[in-house]
Amino acid sequence: MNSKEFNxxxxxxxxxxxxxxxxxxxxNEILNKSAQSE
Structure with missing residues (x-):
């Protein structure tokens, strides 16, 4: 997860x-997105 998403x-x-x-x-949506983008 990058800092922008975290903020x-x-x-x-x-x-x-x-x-x-x-x-x-x-x-959960944000976490799913960040997991997919890695």
Missing amino acids: EMIVFLMMPNVPMENRVAQN
């Missing part, structure tokens, strides 16, 4: 108005 993930996780399920789904 985006942190920012997203810090958003107070996002439901937890959405955070987890988004997080």
Whole structure:
């Protein structure tokens, strides 16, 4: 995972108005993308 993706993930996780399920789904999506790109 590069630092840009990591920063985006942190920012997203810090958003107070996002439901937890959405955070987890988004997080998994980012991790899947970064795993595929390596």
